Amino acid sequence: MAxxxxxxxxxxxxxxxxxxxxxxxxxxxxxxxxxxxxxxxxAQLGGIVEMVPTYxxxxxxxxxxxxxxxxxxxxxxxxxxxxxxGEISEGGLTIVIPVCYGGEFGPDMGNVVSHTGxxxxxxxxxxxxxxxxxxxxxFTPGFSYLGGMDETLATPRLKEPxxxxxxxxxxxxxxxxxxxxxxxxxxxxxxxxxxxxxxxPEGEPPFLIDxxxxxxxxxxxxxxxxxxxxxxxxREYKPEIFPKSGEAE
Amino acid sequence: xxxxxxxxxxxxxxxxxxxxxxxxxxxPVAGAMDPQALKIGNILVGNDPxxxxxxxxxxxxxxxxxxxxxxxxxxxxxxxFTINEIEAPLWQSIKVTAGDVISVTSPKEKGCxxxxxxxxxxxxxxxxxxxxxxxxxxxxxxxxxxLKAGDEISTGPLKPLTWLAADFICPEYLRxxxxxxxxxxxxxxxxxxxxxxxxxxxFLESExxxxxxxxxxxxxxxxxxxxxxxxxxxxxxxxxLGAVQVPGHGRPICMLxxxxxxxxxxxxxxxxxxxxxxxxxxxxxxxxxFKAISLxxxxxxxxxxxxxxxxxxxxxxxxxxxxxxxxxxxxxxGIYHWMLKIDGKTYDVxxxxxx
Numbered sequence: 001m002a003x004x005x006x007x008x009x010x011x012x013x014x015x016x017x018x019x020x021x022x023x024x025x026x027x028x029x030x031x032x033x034x035x036x037x038x039x040x041x042x043a044q045l046g047g048i049v050e051m052v053p054t055y056x057x058x059x060x061x062x063x064x065x066x067x068x069x070x071x072x073x074x075x076x077x078x079x080x081x082x083x084x085x086g087e088i089s090e091g092g093l094t095i096v097i098p099v100c101y102g103g104e105f106g107p108d109m110g111n112v113v114s115h116t117g118x119x120x121x122x123x124x125x126x127x128x129x130x131x132x133x134x135x136x137x138x139f140t141p142g143f144s145y146l147g148g149m150d151e152t153l154a155t156p157r158l159k160e161p162x163x164x165x166x167x168x169x170x171x172x173x174x175x176x177x178x179x180x181x182x183x184x185x186x187x188x189x190x191x192x193x194x195x196x197x198x199x200x201p202e203g204e205p206p207f208l209i210d211x212x213x214x215x216x217x218x219x220x221x222x223x224x225x226x227x228x229x230x231x232x233x234x235r236e237y238k239p240e241i242f243p244k245s246g247e248a249e
Numbered sequence: 250x251x252x253x254x255x256x257x258x259x260x261x262x263x264x265x266x267x268x269x270x271x272x273x274x275x276x277p278v279a280g281a282m283d284p285q286a287l288k289i290g291n292i293l294v295g296n297d298p299x300x301x302x303x304x305x306x307x308x309x310x311x312x313x314x315x316x317x318x319x320x321x322x323x324x325x326x327x328x329x330f331t332i333n334e335i336e337a338p339l340w341q342s343i344k345v346t347a348g349d350v351i352s353v354t355s356p357k358e359k360g361c362x363x364x365x366x367x368x369x370x371x372x373x374x375x376x377x378x379x380x381x382x383x384x385x386x387x388x389x390x391x392x393x394x395x396l397k398a399g400d401e402i403s404t405g406p407l408k409p410l411t412w413l414a415a416d417f418i419c420p421e422y423l424r425x426x427x428x429x430x431x432x433x434x435x436x437x438x439x440x441x442x443x444x445x446x447x448x449x450x451x452f453l454e455s456e457x458x459x460x461x462x463x464x465x466x467x468x469x470x471x472x473x474x475x476x477x478x479x480x481x482x483x484x485x486x487x488x489x490l491g492a493v494q495v496p497g498h499g500r501p502i503c504m505l506x507x508x509x510x511x512x513x514x515x516x517x518x519x520x521x522x523x524x525x526x527x528x529x530x531x532x533x534x535x536x537x538x539f540k541a542i543s544l545x546x547x548x549x550x551x552x553x554x555x556x557x558x559x560x561x562x563x564x565x566x567x568x569x570x571x572x573x574x575x576x577x578x579x580x581x582x583g584i585y586h587w588m589l590k591i592d593g594k595t596y597d598v599x600x601x602x603x604x
Contacts, residue, residue, distance in 0.1 A: 011438035013519025014547035016489035018439045025484060052273045052487040054511055059487030061272070064522075064548045065555050137275040138485060138511030141386050145485075181275075182386055199274075201376045201388045207274040 003029050007081035009074050010057075014064050015049075017074060019081050020057040027147070029056045030135050032084040034212035039080045045073070053211045054136045055145070092244035094131055094214040097179065097194050099170050100225040101127075105193035108158070112172060112189055115155045123191065124219050126150040127177065131214040131244070137207070142181030142199030144209045149177045161187035168194045170217070195229035196239060203235070214244050250317035250345075250367065254400040258310035258353065263371050263390035264506075265301035268379035272510040278490065279383040280506050282362050282465060282529035285425045285554055286325035290366030292561050293322035293342040293419060295411035300370035301380035303396070305363040307532070309353025310396060312365075318346040319368040319404060320415055324424075326360025326530060328353055336590065340419040342368075360427055360530040368411045369404035383507060384465075413569035420564070423557050425523065427530040432540040435493060435518035436547045440483060443515040444495070448476035452493075452517055457501065457537045465507040467494075468528060470537055474499030477515065485513040491520035493539070503528055503537075522551040 003022035010018040019036060022029040033053045040051065040060065047066030052059040060077060067073045101124045102109045112123055132146035139145075154175045162185060165171075169180045171188030180186065181198035198208050209215060220228070231237035264287065267280020281287040281304055288298035303310070309328060320342040323330050330337045331352045337343055345351065353363060373380050373390055382390025391400060441449065457472035481497040488494070492504045494514045503520065504512075505528075520528065521542065528537065542550075589596040 010440075011436055011519075011544055012487075012489045012516075013436050013438075013491055014522055014544065014551045016487070016519070018486065020439075020486075023484065050270050050272055052510060054486040055484045057486050059272075059489065061269075061489070064551050070544065070548065136485070136511065137273065139275060139509060141271075141274065141276040141388075143275050199276075199386075201386075206271070206276075206377055211273065 007032075007078060007084075009078055012059065016059055016061045017070075017077065018057050018059050019077055021081070021084075022056045025055045025135065025147070027133060028086040030133075030212075031086040032081075033058045035084040035086070036077075036081050039083065040077070043076075043080060045076060047073070054138070092212065092214055093241055094216055094244050095209060096216050096218050096240040097170075097196060098218045098220040098224065098228055099128075099192040099194050100220050100222055101192035103222070105169070105225075106191040108171070108189035109191050111158075112153065112155045112191055116153060118152065123153060126153055127191070128217045128219050131216050132177070134209055134211055134213045134215055136211045137209070140180075140182055140184055142207045142209065144178065144198075144211075144215065146177055146215055149175060151175055153177070155189050157187040158189060161185055165190065166193065168196065168198070170194060193225075195225050195232055196237070197232055208239055250319045250369065250404045251315045252312040252351075252367075252402040252404075253315045254396050254398055254402065255311040255313060255350075257396040257398055257400070258305055259308040260306040261310050261396040262304050262382040262384070263301050263373055263380055264304040264382060265380045266299045267381050267506065268377050268383065268389065271377055272487070275510050276377070277383055277385070277507050277510060279381040279389065279465075280379070281364065281381075282506050283325050283364070283425070283427070283526040285523065285526055285558070286362075287364045287366070288558050289340070289419050289423070289425075289561060290322045290324035290364045291370075292558070292565055293324070293340070293414065293417050294320040294366050294368040295342070295408050295414040295565075296366065296368060296370055297408070298558055298562075300366070301373065301390075302364045302366040302371065303402075305353055305365060307356055307361045309363065309365075311350065311352040312402070314345050314347050314349045314351070315401070316347055317404075318344065319407065320411060321345055321351065321368070322366045323353065323363055324366065324419070325363035327357040328360070328363050329355055329357070338418075339363075340424055342414055342417050344415050359429065361532045362530060367404050369407045372403040372405045385507065410569050414565060417565060417568050419561060423561050423564075425526065425554070427527045429531060429535055431524075431527055432538045433524040433528055434521035434542045434547060434550065435524075435539050436521065436544050437518045437541055438516075439486075439519075440515040441517055443477055443479075443481075443483070444517055445476045445478055448478075449517070451475050452495075452501070453539055453541055455538070459531055459533045459535050459537060461533045463533050465505060467505050467508055468503045468531075468537075470501045470503070472500065475501065475517065481515050482513055483515055485511045488512045488516070489519050491522065491525040492516045493518045493520065505529055521547040523554045524550075
């Protein structure tokens with residue numbers, strides 16, 4: 001279970017191809033995925049429809065009419081893939097996600113307190129401490145797979161999943177933490193909610209988080225939540241985003 | 250034109266060629282399940298091929314033209330189609346005007362998805378570059394949902410030369426072949442190496458049946474269990490359109506327009522692009538069998554389908570530039586010929602004026 005010596009080109013039908021770097025979830029492999037995506041964007045290969053970065057591979061969707069010969073096209077992708085080094089910090093951005101923890105927004109905070117044996121304050125401290133790495137998006141529009149949660153916060157999913165979880169809910173499921181971008185059913189332990197809209201189909205841009213970004217949770221009070229929510233509704237809120245390496249703090 | 254929806258049909262949604270470009274953000278593509286039929290219908294009514302239309306599933310809607318006039322064409326599944334209760338032809342543009350009642354009712358033998366294309370297209374906002382409805386997140390189309398009774402549907406501005414396309418017919422040879430018994434062509438991969446030789450053989454040699462769990466997201470099939478080497482779970486990766494997933498239970502699931510963008514099950518193969526629509530035109534209970542082809546063959550088949558669209562566009566151009574001669578007076582005055590269709594039977598009727 002690790003990184004392959006050579007990136008693999010995997011056939012995925014007549015309109016997609018997968019470049020796979022390894023068979024493990026780790027930041028170095030994922031950094032290669034993000035790098036390859038940037039290399040391909042810069043190389044301006046014709047006929048590419050879109051790219052989907054995931055934990056350890058990049059899917060390249062192409063138009064089989066515009067790509068005249070797939071052989072050389074795949075070869076080109078492979079050469080670019082071989083050039084990736086897997087440096088993590090390069091080009092990384094951090095986004096701050098304000099979260100109002102506990103109370104009405106975190107109905108399962110009690111479960112996390114009793115499962116972990118930590119106080120609510122300590123849970124919030126540990127949850128806001130790290131910068132989480134966004135490996136990929138998937139599952140629902142705008143759902144980010146985050147890595148890096150303090151394992152002392154790990155709490156199993158609810159036995160009875162909820163039918164409706166409001167958009168913006170922040171939860172814990174096992175060793176994972178995440179944010180529900182749209183209202184959906186689910187079994188995560190909800191500990192708080194963000195007033196930001198992670199997915200706004202009419203927003204510019206429609207999604208706040210991209211694969212390869214870092215996510216930092218910031219604890220806010222209910223008053224601040226309401227203030228930000230009002231700004232978000234009026235499309236006046238600008239999320240705080242800064243380069244990972246060049247941060248002032 | 251403005252249409253009033255009297256009955257919405259089973260599942261009628263606004264679809265174009267899909268919301269491409271956001272799969273990396275977890276946004277499903279959606280779009281027409283039979284894009285070729287959609288493109289053809291649009292060409293017939295004078296639109297650009299990628300314009301949005303109404304995708305009809307099994308049972309269609311009844312619409313009344315409330316205002317204006319324009320062209321409509323119904324393509325895709327063979328289905329009962331009437332205008333003012335008179336049977337109307339498929340694969341042909343037809344002029345309609347205010348007061349006309351358009352009804353798409355029950356399917357005949359072939360297919361389950363039809364496209365009602367309308368000159369000027371459907372006037373709904375472009376959301377993230379597309380008019381397609383993605384029901385699970387209520388995005389696109391008519392308020393992100395399927396049509397309901399009482400809805401009003403407006404069309405956009407007509408393209409130049411639209412009227413010259415009136416009565417234009419898509420010739421038989423350019424209509425997609427979606428036979429219910431055709432084997433579906435696939436290219437093996439990306440995780441074909443997760444299956445035993447026996448597993449691959451089972452997949453390619455047995456016949457599967459479409460279960461009731463078949464919708465715009467995907468078709469679950471039942472039949473022989475496909476054997477994995479060790480496990481069915483992989484680290485989540487992208488799910489291409491037409492991917493054939495095989496989870497731990499060993500039975501294939503074909504992933505279609507509304508599929509989630511990523512998933513953690515092994516994908517044994519991906520359907521050849523034209524055959525994705527061939528599957529999407531089948532209904533629960535029908536059979537499916539798979540046939541492996543090379544990547545080059547799959548690309549050639551996809552290109553051939555695209556060539557047919559080009560060909561139809563050329564035909565439309567020559568149809569529009571035809572010279573229309575003034576109607577000739579009938580040679581024998583007072584003799585009229587009609588083709589009459591009553592209860593499905595065709596009659597050749599001649600009426601002669603005696604005096």
